[in-house]
Amino acid sequence: MADSSGIIRQTAAETAAQIAAGDVSAVEVAEAHLARIDAVDEKVHAFLHVDREGALARARAVDAKRERGEKLGPLAGVPLALKDIFTTEGVPTTAGSKMLQGWVPPYDATVTRRLKEADVVILGKTNMDEFAMGSSTENSAYGHTGNPWDLTRIPGGSGGGSSAAITAHMAALAIGTDTGGSIRQPASVTGTVGVKPTYGGVSRYGMIAFSSSLDQGGPCARTVLDAALLHEVLAGHDPMDSTSIDAPVPPVVEAARNGSVAGMRVGVVKEFRGEGYQTGVMQRFDEAVELLRELGAEVVEVSCPSFDKALAAYYLIAPAEVSSNLARYDGLRYGLRTGDDGTHSAEEVTSLTRAAGFGPEVKRRIMLGTYALSSGYYDAYYGSAQKVRTLITRDFERAYEQVDVLVSPTTPTTAFPIGERVDDPMAMYLADLCTIPSNLAGNAAMSLPCGLAPEDGLPVGLQIIAPAMADDRLYRVGAAVEAAFTDRWGHPLLEEAPAL
Amino acid sequence: MTVTYEDALATYEPVLGLEVHVELGTATKMFCGCATALGAGANTQTCPVCLGLPGALPVVNETGVESAVKIGLALNCEIAEWCRFARKNYFYPDMPKNFQTSQYDEPIAYDGYLDIEVDGEVFRVEIERAHMEEDTGKSTHVGGATGRIHGASHSLLDYNRAGIPLIEIVTKPITGAGAKAPEVAKAYVAELRELIKALGVSEARMEQGQMRCDVNLSLMPAGATVFGTRSETKNVNSLRSVERAVRSEVVRHAEVLDGGGKIVQETRHFHEDTGTTTSGRTKEEAEDYRYFPEPDLVPVAPARDWVEKLRAGLPELPRLRRNRLREEWGVSAHDMQSILNAGAIGPIVATMDAGADATAARKWWMGELARRANEDGVELAALAITPEQVARVAALVAEGKLNDKLARQVITGVLDGEGAPDEVVDKRGLAIVKDEGALGAAVDEAIAANPAIADKVRGGKVQAAGALVGAVMKATRGQADAARARELIMEKLGVAD
Numbered sequence: 001m002a003d004s005s006g007i008i009r010q011t012a013a014e015t016a017a018q019i020a021a022g023d024v025s026a027v028e029v030a031e032a033h034l035a036r037i038d039a040v041d042e043k044v045h046a047f048l049h050v051d052r053e054g055a056l057a058r059a060r061a062v063d064a065k066r067e068r069g070e071k072l073g074p075l076a077g078v079p080l081a082l083k084d085i086f087t088t089e090g091v092p093t094t095a096g097s098k099m100l101q102g103w104v105p106p107y108d109a110t111v112t113r114r115l116k117e118a119d120v121v122i123l124g125k126t127n128m129d130e131f132a133m134g135s136s137t138e139n140s141a142y143g144h145t146g147n148p149w150d151l152t153r154i155p156g157g158s159g160g161g162s163s164a165a166i167t168a169h170m171a172a173l174a175i176g177t178d179t180g181g182s183i184r185q186p187a188s189v190t191g192t193v194g195v196k197p198t199y200g201g202v203s204r205y206g207m208i209a210f211s212s213s214l215d216q217g218g219p220c221a222r223t224v225l226d227a228a229l230l231h232e233v234l235a236g237h238d239p240m241d242s243t244s245i246d247a248p249v250p251p252v253v254e255a256a257r258n259g260s261v262a263g264m265r266v267g268v269v270k271e272f273r274g275e276g277y278q279t280g281v282m283q284r285f286d287e288a289v290e291l292l293r294e295l296g297a298e299v300v301e302v303s304c305p306s307f308d309k310a311l312a313a314y315y316l317i318a319p320a321e322v323s324s325n326l327a328r329y330d331g332l333r334y335g336l337r338t339g340d341d342g343t344h345s346a347e348e349v350t351s352l353t354r355a356a357g358f359g360p361e362v363k364r365r366i367m368l369g370t371y372a373l374s375s376g377y378y379d380a381y382y383g384s385a386q387k388v389r390t391l392i393t394r395d396f397e398r399a400y401e402q403v404d405v406l407v408s409p410t411t412p413t414t415a416f417p418i419g420e421r422v423d424d425p426m427a428m429y430l431a432d433l434c435t436i437p438s439n440l441a442g443n444a445a446m447s448l449p450c451g452l453a454p455e456d457g458l459p460v461g462l463q464i465i466a467p468a469m470a471d472d473r474l475y476r477v478g479a480a481v482e483a484a485f486t487d488r489w490g491h492p493l494l495e496e497a498p499a500l
Numbered sequence: 501m502t503v504t505y506e507d508a509l510a511t512y513e514p515v516l517g518l519e520v521h522v523e524l525g526t527a528t529k530m531f532c533g534c535a536t537a538l539g540a541g542a543n544t545q546t547c548p549v550c551l552g553l554p555g556a557l558p559v560v561n562e563t564g565v566e567s568a569v570k571i572g573l574a575l576n577c578e579i580a581e582w583c584r585f586a587r588k589n590y591f592y593p594d595m596p597k598n599f600q601t602s603q604y605d606e607p608i609a610y611d612g613y614l615d616i617e618v619d620g621e622v623f624r625v626e627i628e629r630a631h632m633e634e635d636t637g638k639s640t641h642v643g644g645a646t647g648r649i650h651g652a653s654h655s656l657l658d659y660n661r662a663g664i665p666l667i668e669i670v671t672k673p674i675t676g677a678g679a680k681a682p683e684v685a686k687a688y689v690a691e692l693r694e695l696i697k698a699l700g701v702s703e704a705r706m707e708q709g710q711m712r713c714d715v716n717l718s719l720m721p722a723g724a725t726v727f728g729t730r731s732e733t734k735n736v737n738s739l740r741s742v743e744r745a746v747r748s749e750v751v752r753h754a755e756v757l758d759g760g761g762k763i764v765q766e767t768r769h770f771h772e773d774t775g776t777t778t779s780g781r782t783k784e785e786a787e788d789y790r791y792f793p794e795p796d797l798v799p800v801a802p803a804r805d806w807v808e809k810l811r812a813g814l815p816e817l818p819r820l821r822r823n824r825l826r827e828e829w830g831v832s833a834h835d836m837q838s839i840l841n842a843g844a845i846g847p848i849v850a851t852m853d854a855g856a857d858a859t860a861a862r863k864w865w866m867g868e869l870a871r872r873a874n875e876d877g878v879e880l881a882a883l884a885i886t887p888e889q890v891a892r893v894a895a896l897v898a899e900g901k902l903n904d905k906l907a908r909q910v911i912t913g914v915l916d917g918e919g920a921p922d923e924v925v926d927k928r929g930l931a932i933v934k935d936e937g938a939l940g941a942a943v944d945e946a947i948a949a950n951p952a953i954a955d956k957v958r959g960g961k962v963q964a965a966g967a968l969v970g971a972v973m974k975a976t977r978g979q980a981d982a983a984r985a986r987e988l989i990m991e992k993l994g995v996a997d
Contacts, residue, residue, distance in 0.1 A: 086555070087548075087553075087554065087555045093554070095554065100554065103554075105548075105553065105554070105555070106548065106553070107548050107553070107556075109555055204557060205555065205556070205557050206548075206555040206556070207555055208554040208555045209554075209555070209796075211795075212795035212796050213795035239559065240557060240559060241557050241559075242557070242558070242559050242560065242796065242797050242798050243795075243796065243797075243798060320792060321792075321795055323589070323790070324587050324589050324599050324790070324792070327589060327591065327597065327598035327599055328552045328554070328596065328597045328598050330591065330593075330598060332593055332657075333551065333552075333596065334553070334554075346593055346655065347591070350591065370790065373589070373790035373791075373792055374788055374790060375788045375790070378790075378792070382792060
């Protein structure tokens with residue numbers, strides 16, 4: 001058996017190649033990661049459910065396939081942590097909510113199915129803010145997740161379980177969902193790579209809805225190439241999702257293998273700076289911009305004047321859709337049911353169930369959204385927010401007339417301490433200031449590490465934003481930046497993380 | 501204060517509005533691939549999508565959109581170049597997502613009309629819109645006395661119907677109907693039903709809930725232009741009930757208004773047994789549906805050349821077809837209206853196509869079969885007899901092998917599942933007795949058994965022969981050819997008829 005501490009630290013691409021070559025078995029790889037989960041997840045709490053049997057069965061199937069001489073996919077046998085927002089047939093799915101405690105879906109999400117078809121080994125389901133509402137994973141009904149860089153700090157959210165799992169080497173890959181930054185912000189604060197594909201690039205079928213017009217699933221990885229390999233497995237048209245794009249997937253893997261920014265025009269968004277931005281974050285960001293220039297990019301400053309209204313528009317549109325999407329949780333058909341003791345009417349049972357099953361942030365957004373859609377308020381709130389959304393899309397379009405990609409810090413600060421913002425929703429919402437515009441416009445964006453902030457030694461993320469359906473540009477730029485930084489640092493940033 | 505319908509119409513002008521829901525006859529549901537067949541076991545035609553399970557997403561049924569466009573075109577509507585679905589948000593246990601995917605301010609079809617005929621006069625009903633939506637599941641309340649939720653111990657939910665495509669067709673306010681408002685309402689629904697059936701997009705069987713009607717009614721003083729407050733009577737589900745509901749609401753509104761009262765804007769329930777309505781939910785209690793564009797579905801943009809292709813393929817409109825048939829069949833406008841109301845046009849045409857003449861086809865469908873349909877509470881088309889079988893019965897009568905009385909028994913046999921007409925004739929032994937020997941013997945017996953009557957006939961009272969014919973028919977269990985029996989009786993008694 002290969003050295004297990006080596007296996008868990010490899011990239012997904014390396015592990016897949018070794019399995020394909022027969023240098024290591026998929027079962028050994030799965031066992032090494034399950035052992036790592038056993039060793040550290042008590043401290044980190046990245047997983048809500050570990051599917052040991054399912055993972056080993058899948059790994060055995062991969063080994064059998066290889067032994068039969070069948071061709072293996074580029075990620076066959078690679079262990080992955082799946083955000084608990086994707087349905088998994090026969091495996092509990094909670095979306096981080098008490099409302100779905102004990103629910104075992106009868107069907108697989110398209111993402112789940114594609115992973116299985118690609119022979120990726122799903123280790124289990126990861127912790128998240130309830131229904132993906134939050135930026136710290138503290139809104140999970142099942143307890144918070146620690147950031148492996150500093151367990152007293154948040155791992156980002158909503159996909160904190162996924163980012164923590166790959167940061168702590170419990171999985172080589174993970175899947176997240178990004179409605180306002182829930183892939184990118186966790187990647188940023190854990191020093192990993194996270195991509196929000198173009199809206200419609202990855203099927204939402206079986207991805208439990210938070211805000212339908214903003215939600216987008218995507219890859220989380222420790223390298224740009226691994227993210228691209230996973231992106232390619234996930235992406236592509238799905239007839240089960242009408243908003244899924246029926247066009248070829250952009251050549252993301254090819255781009256990740258050929259990183260370059262030479263001759264590219266890179267825009268720095270003027271509005272993403274100033275009050276609320278941590279000094280060390282801006283310092284590392286400015287260094288990254290300088291690096292891009294050194295690598296041959298033409299850097300220009302662009303203005304997106306409507307971006308300062310993005311947060312306000314987001315907190316009307318997302319809650320409005322939440323108020324409708326979460327109406328189905330009524331205690332009648334599945335999940336939690338409270339008060340069904342013969343003394344309450346069906347309506348009362350629904351009311352009691354919702355009172356008991358939803359956490360405070362979810363309730364806050366349901367109420368906000370219900371109000372925003374109410375007769376007499378619709379135009380002022382939801383209607384205006386949609387107009388702002390159009391303005392933001394136009395800002396992007398104008399920017400893309402001048403540049404190929406935009407860059408910004410992913411999030412204004414490094415990982416904040418657990419508990420610091422739980423009672424201050426506005427402070428929590430500010431974590432997504434730089435990521436939200438891409439969700440509103442539906443374009444593609446990536447976060448990758450650009451160093452540690454000098455003042456706290458915590459990871460800082462660089463955000464790259466590309467036009468819709470130009471996801472490959474993220475990988476081309478990201479791979480170039482990653483290679484240059486790794487050269488400069490002498491090793492990948494994650495090697496500086498504590499061993500746990 | 502008691503007001504008659506005539507009193508009411510002397511003072512007020514009724515304003516009608518009709519909202520009709522039509523369940524489309526698509527093979528699969530509006531947003532998923534589940535089957536739509538009626539009669540399947542509870543919750544057997546469901547999937548994650550129509551059960552609204554977490555994560556499931558809708559995909560639009562193209563045939564559903566095509567049917568909606570056809571209906572819109574047949575109603576002379578504009579077809580939207582671009583329109584969206586919208587979510588109608590409210591909680592109800594038979595609605596799995598607790599919102600209904602519908603259309604709101606962007607219907608697929610709008611601004612049309614439907615010409616109807618009432619007592620031979622054409623009346624134009626303007627159409628506001630026709631939009632697409634999904635049906636809800638079905639609740640069955642158990643343990644109460646009334647089958648209503650009140651007093652029930654528990655409710656059963658069947659989601660087979662959830663997600664079946666519906667088209668809601670809404671009229672503009674209908675004015676100028678005057679005293680004929682009930683007839684106009686009924687004729688509109690009947691005409692719409694014919695149209696839907698002619699388009700082949702639904703069987704539109706009201707008794708099976710494939711077509712459901714809400715009746716809006718208000719009164720304004722005769723000559724006024726400002727509409728009064730309306731009531732909305734929900735789920736009026738037969739043509740007769742539509743007419744009765746309008747009549748009942750006209751009288752109720754007039755009583756309230758004459759008494760100095762105000763009409764409350766509310767929904768009302770129609771009761772088949774009494775023909776009256778009772779109060780439902782008032783406007784103050786009405787839900788705020790918080791409509792917003794359905795983010796899970798892309799807009800529907802029917803291509804213009806496709807719309808034109810559908811327009812070119814529309815069938816002959818029922819009213820025009822009916823006028824043509826009326827002339828061909830030689831029936832009055834009134835009779836044609838009865839045929840229409842009975843849903844008999846299609847069956848009659850099909851029976852004629854199978855070889856029967858117009859008179860015979862009409863006679864059976866509007867006579868014996870209409871009676872049976874009424875008795876069983878089903879529409880004609882739902883009876884367990886095919887037009888071909890009716891044509892065969894008519895042919896047997898024309899050939900003299902059956903008389904009307906026997907033919908009715910044959911029809912009963914077919915309806916009761918005893919087989920095709922010829923099988924029923926054989927099994928029940930219903931053929932007319934043609935055996936002259938047997939008939940002659942029966943005639944001899946009848947004369948011998950009724951000497952007094954025989955004498956009367958011999959004496960010239962030929963009408964008395966009817967009693968002897970009756971005796972022969974009785975002796976042959978109705979299977980004798982009555983005309984031939986009469987001939988033989990006269991012959992044997994030596995009387996010229």
